[in-house]
Amino acid sequence: MIKRILLFLLALVLLFIVSYFLNSYLVIEENFSFSLLSVYLFHTIAALIVYAVVEFVADKMPNQAGYAYLASIFIKIGFFVLIFNTTVFANPNLTKPERISLVAPLFLFLITEAVVVSKLLNSK
Structure with a gap:
């Protein structure tokens, strides 16, 4: 169990490094109204917590592991809204690169979580 969590942590760190720097490199506009690093860090830490909860x-x-996964995803989205409410959701004039930079890590880490959790649940 600990080995799987550590392997997932390694995969998340690699995904974080590659996707964050790729996003920073591809986006021409660098004056975001939010911190791109904090968005990626949130998704990385939240994905690790979600996987650890489902693993335990x-x-x-x-x-009950599937229900734990669904509940933790809803809690993760709720915390994202609470934490980034003032910086992201209070600004209705987000540019297209800003919107894509918000949605890309969400789906990237969500897909990674779903694949790893589905492998875990199929093995049990």
Whole structure:
């Protein structure tokens, strides 16, 4: 269990490094109204927490692990809205690169979580 969490952490760190620097390199506009680094850090840390929660629940109660995953995803989105409310959602005039830079890490880390959690749940 700890080995799988550490491997997932390594994968998340690599994904963070590659996607953050790729996003920073591809986006011409560098004056975002929010910190791109903090958005990527939030998704990285939240993905690790979500996976760890599902891993522990799957170890103790394998039948409830899917529900734990769904609940943790909703909590993750709620915390994202709470944390970035003043910097992101209060500004209705986001440019297209800013919108893409907000949505890209969300889907990237969400897809990564879903793939790894589905492999975990299929193995149990």
